[in-house]
Amino acid sequence: MSKDSEHTYVAGQRWLSETELEQGLGLLTQVEGRMLTVLFPATEELRHYAIQQAPLARYRLLPDDRGQHADGWFFRVTEVETKAGVLHYHGVREDTDEKVTLPETQLAAQVATQHPLTRILAGKTDRLDMYRLRQQAQQHLQHWQQSSVAGLLGARAQLLPHQLYIAHTVADRFQPRVLLADEVGLGKTIEAGLILQRRLLSGRSQRVVVIVPDSLCHQWLVELKRRFALAFSLFDEERCEQTLHEYDNVFSAEQLVVVPQSLLQSATWQAQLAAADFDLLIVDEAHRIAPQTSHFAQLQQLCGAIPAVLLLTATPEQAGLEGHFARLQLLDPDRFHSFDDFVAEQESYQQLSPLAEVLARVGADKLLDRVLDHYGTGRLMFRNSRAHVGGFPERQCQPAPLETDNDEFTSKANWLHNLLRQHKPEKFILICRSALTVQELYDYLRVQHGVHAAVFHEGMSLLERDRAAEFFASPEDGCPVLLCSEIGSEGRNFQFAHHLVLFDLPEHPDLLEQRIGRLDRLGQNQDVQIHVPYVADSRDAYLFQWYQQMQAFAAPNAVGAMLYNEFSEQLQPYLSGDYHDELGFEELLEATAERAGQLREQIRQGRDRLQELNAYRPHQAQAILDAITSDERPQQLRDFMHNFWARFGLDYDELNADSGWLRPTEHMRVQLPGLPDEGLTVTFSRDYALANEQVEFLSWDHPQVQHALELLSTDSFGSTCVALIQNRALPAGSWFVELTFSSQLTAPAHLVAQEFYPQQAIRVLLDSQGRDLTSRVQANAFDKQLQFIDKKQSRALLQQLRQTIQQHIQSAWQPAETQQQALIAQAAERLEQRMAAAQQRLQQLQQRNPAVRQSEVDALNSRQQQLTAALRQPMLQLDSVRIVVNSPA
Structure with a gap:
């Protein structure tokens, strides 16, 4: 379609440079003797070529193609006319619907140079193995996006059911506001990290601030990086002072921030924290910020400004029931407005506990749900005990x-x-x-x-x-x-x-x-x-x-804080040496033992048992664990990443059956996040990673893997390919064009559209006559017959087939849109069913439990409406093209 043997070169024509595609669309300005002069307006570069060897490809839009005028507006082509060798496009302007006619000289110089069609026209192709890697990446990305446990796969931690249940339950809520209050040693930090990672990877959260005691700042930074591969930045007084010169709000400099508790003492930094548009706040050791203090008032302001809040404490009642009530007020001040009502409500739960205990024992989950729905703090507080979880020394x-x-x-x-x-x-x-x-x-x-x-x-x-x-x-x-x-x-x-x-x-x-x-x-x-x-x-x-x-x-x-509140005054004389009657201490010991027994019995029958049942549901936790086991797919991940590293210029030396040394080379095509110059040791085994903390644990959630999937789904790597097939049943020289279209929804990240409609890869296979063979020739069977072809041969074949290929690509949109409509219909049905069930559940829950905020119900309805609207306008794009030519041996 583009050589002088096929065309007469005429000034005013638009051409692509096969060797410098990044120059954009060139304008042929002069034809003199055997020389051509081409101006590339996008880069203001001028090139001179010999006509016989000019590495140029003719650029032509076809009817229904979308073009762009040099002034920036877009039009849809209805007819193409040639006048004195120059193309004139007739079409409809998109923003005004008026009919327009323009010569190709007026086309915009910026074209989608990475678009498969543009690359095909310019003769740019990739190796067969790169094309296959791109197809694999799209399949893996779709699998990960629709996984019910995406974001829970990659923690360097044991897969403990009680942690996974809490993480899955809380992470998927609209703007969760909860108190994570497991007993000491049950892994609240890991629970918070799991919630955080799932929300970040799903798009539910983007900007996070973690407030921790000053002494634990470094440990949190290390744990977030080591366990979850999350790179947070520490904003202490020094960092804030340094950043103030560059940003009006210092906390806008980073998305993921750790802040020491002491920073809350500064009115300046406190005000900037509240105004920094964080969407998730995590507060560790929340019991250390006592009510009726300036620190608590500042925390109250932050909790009011940030929509999602996780408070962590192993001792929620260390400051007494009043302190516990004050922390619940941080989460929901409307729900917890009267301390007296709160106390009465807590006492009333003793009536629910025996029934809940029986239902849990017999596995009546639905009935247990209904009983626990009445439990007022059940949606706000999660507290597991060792006795309930089990397995401790x-x-x-x-x-x-x-x-x-x-x-x-x-x-x-x-x-x-x-x-x-x-x-x-x-x-x-x-x-x-x-x-x-x-x-x-x-x-x-x-x-x-x-x-x-x-x-x-x-x-x-x-x-x-x-x-x-x-x-x-x-x-x-x-x-x-x-x-x-x-x-x-x-x-x-x-x-x-x-x-x-x-x-x-x-x-x-x-x-x-x-x-x-x-x-x-x-x-x-x-x-x-x-x-x-x-x-x-x-x-x-x-x-x-x-x-x-x-x-x-x-x-x-569990009763220590309550006993201290009751007996501390009697205990004080013995601690200070100011006592007069040793017999009084014996009476204190007897009274303590008796009261401890009473309180433990109340807890066994009352609210703490309800908390345990609500915070860990074994059957549901096992389903989450089973999903993780199914979706981890370590062998598939290992194969994919090994192929990716080989194609993109990284060396991997196996150290043992479970690990290897990954290092960059001078042939690297792209930079990988978190890969130092000296390389690092990696593993795909969770058990090996737990036993060897210096080894990087790679999972589908890991930034390097996510980067690889994104790179092969959005960049041009593997988007064009020419391959040979040797099939004696087909005529020699017959050929096929295989196209993959990408279909996805355009919706705000927090709607998590991929749960219902992950990025889809739609395949269309046409023969040289333009006939649709998609349903007759399966992808895997077809791919197994294909062989590599060198770049010189592939370029020569493309030069012969360009015009016909472009016409076939144009005709492939209709069958692709038909496939897309079927996928959209299935997604709409799933959306309707799941949202109806979720709305019914939340509305029933709201009737029984005032801890359910109306904003949650409204958010659920809004999400359904917005996703339904997005499903009406899916985005279909040409992702990759493979030309297959039959050459029987």
Whole structure:
């Protein structure tokens, strides 16, 4: 269609450069003798070519094609006329519907250079294996988009049913506002990460801020990157000051942000946080921000400004029921407006618990749903217990009463030295109240006994704490004991050790539970040994006895906060040494034990049991787990990524059956996110990744995999191809054109349209006569017969077939649109069925439970309306073209 043997070169014609397609549409300005001059207006480049060797392809629009005028407006071609060698297009202008006629000289210079048709006209083709890789990527992308567990596949974490149930339940809600309050050690951080990753990958959330205690900032950054491959940025005071010079609102500089709690003290940063248009807020250790403080008021402002909120705390009632109520108010101030009503409501749930217990035991899920629907905080609060989840080791308390002629500190320090000697080479975590005690103990052990310990306290920088934790954890050259202040009882996980020394005892039972929870948590595979040294008649001696009465060392203590609220005033004289009657302490112990039994029975019969049943539904959790197991497809992922790396210039050296070293080369076609120059070790095995934390875990959710899928679905790689078929049953020289059309919905990301209509690949196969063979020739069977052809041959074939190919491509739109209509009809039916069920469920729930916000019901209706409208106008695009020529041997 484009060489001088086929055409007369005439000034005013439009041509594409086969070798410089990025130049856009060229204008032939001069024909003189055997030379051509072509101007490329898009780049203002002038090229001179010999007519016999000019690498040019004639650009021609056909009827029904869409063209663009140099002034920017678009038109639809109705007729093409040739005058003195120059094409004149008759058509209809899209924005005004007026009829227009224009010569090809007036076409816009910018053409879709990556469009398959443009590439075909210019003779640009890819290898057969690249074309196949593109088709595979589209199939994998469609599979992932319509997976019910997309976003839950890639966590470097054990697949624990209770975590998956919470994550799946919360992540899919419209603007979820919940309190994640599992007992210490059950993985609230992982639950929050799973929710976060699913919302980000599905499009439900785009801008996220995580507020954490200052001491845990670095750990959160590391955990989000290591477990979920999410790259967050830390915005502390220094970063905010630096960014203020570049942005009016410093938090607009990044999409994913971690902020220390202390930053809330600044009115400037607080105001910018509230105005930064974040759509998801995560607050760790929410119990540390006490009500009736300026911090709490600032958090209240943020919770009001950000639509989706996750509050994390293992001790929701540490500040009493009033504090718990105040945190629920952060989530839904309209629902929780009266503390007295809240208390009465909580007490009323005792009537529901026995029935719910029976329904759970017999597996009557639908009836259990109806009972739990009445539970007021059920949609706002998720709290699992070890007893409900199961599978945890025992706790064994090892009291160490000490007789002393010396001071209490020296007696405990000498006892500790003997304990370490008796248990070589095991590791011990020691937690005490203050950094001063940590430093004194470190000095004493080093000077008096030559024991080198690691220290961990609030006076150290984040980097120093991380180094201390790594030094202690090292099996080769680490130390036997890590000395922590109270800061070590929050956020850090040391389940690789099973000895805990409580050098002193905290006054509040929830603080004691947090200390023990550093070891007694998911991943602990041995019984936890809790060593408690105390001197007779000391503060710790009285606390130890009091804690024993509430069984605080034996198991997680759900009643500790309530007991402290009732008995702390009576306990104080014994802690300060200001008591006058030892008999009174015995009465206090008896009263504590009796009240602990009563409270546990109330919890067993009342709201806490309802919380457990609501927070973990085994049958539904198992269905999520089964879906993950089905959709992980590690072997298919491994094959796809190995092919991708090979095609795009990366080296992969297998290190063992489960891992390999991936590294860039100078032949790389594109840059991959998160791939350092020195390379990295990767694995497709979750178990291997859990056992080898330095290895990158690749899943369908991972940024590198997502980048590969997107690249092969949106860029031009593999979009054009010429291949040979050797079939004696077909005439020699007969040929076919196989087209793949991409069909997708144009809708806002938060509507998650892909759940109902993932990006579709629509195939159309035409023979050289333009006959539709799609239904008669299956794709896989056809593809298996094809062979590679070199670029020189493919270009020569395209030069012969260009004009006919362009006409065939034009005629293929009709069968593609017919296929699309069928897919759209199926999607519309799915949308109607699922939305009707969801609306009915939510409306029934709203009638029984005022915690269901009207905004959720409205959002569901709005989503259905917008998706229904989007289904009426799907976007159909030509994605790839493969020309197949028969050449029997």
